Amino acid sequence: MARARVYVTLKKSVFDPQGKTIHDALTSLGYSGVTDVRQGKFFEVALDGLTGDQARQTVEEIARTVLANPVIESYRVEVE
């Protein structure tokens, strides 16, 4: 059984209000060395009956069409 991890993040050019709020909170907690925070989403996908390239292809398709919105987000897929 293959397992995949999908990381969905806002594109670098896109302002992240949640990340900024967390960064502001960290600054007020005294973490002065933190210069930026970006929030994203993390998915663990378990696949039965798919291995290697098939699994990767399927998860890439899921990430592209469902998990991420390409207008604002980018994604990265890891398969093991």
Place this chain on the structure above:
Amino acid sequence: MKVGVVVFPGSNCDHDAYHAVKHVCGQEARFVWHKDADLSGLDAIILPGGFSYGDYLRTGAIARFSPVMGAVKAFAAQGGPVLGICNGFQILQEAGLLPGAMLRNGGVKFLSQPVHVRVERTDTPVTAGIPAGRVLTMPIAHGEGNFYAEPEEIARLEGEGQVVFRYTTKDGRLDPAANVNGSTAAIAGVCNAARNVVGLMPHPERAAEPELGSADGRQLFEALVRVLTPVAR
């Protein structure tokens, strides 16, 4: 005129939209369940506000796969008027029928308040006959209404006149304080290139009668009636 109001699991402005069309404007209306792909006999489609499928993954992300959306795409491709309100707008973006995407509001908080929007274009089915530049007061109620598109896409939308509504002050001036969710170019509503599909974040159906605090939203439904009702001879 007969309007179809699509009902997704989690829609919560469907009855308000139905009421605005049927009882406020005196037109025919029927609900269309999201698993139903039959839009026959309908002259216009409304995708109402709400939280389709809970919006758990992303606003509108799952609703766009509903069976009804194939029919809505075909209806739009034939030039049929489609209006997306709030979550309906987000679904149309996810479906690729309208440009851009919605980010979390600039100030992070869910916003539920009246806003003022300026009518930028009068060549859409929901703004026809409304004087350009008129300012309408309608409520918003959303956490993700911060319109975003890449700078080149924004330039293209402006060039093609696809920005239909903009957040302004009550007297129609652009002001960062009036752009409450931080939308790029203060965009509150857009249309597609063919101009028959329109989406906006404010809720015209919640501002369609004086009892609701504003009747300005009624003008959008009345525009639809004017556009779709055959002129009596």
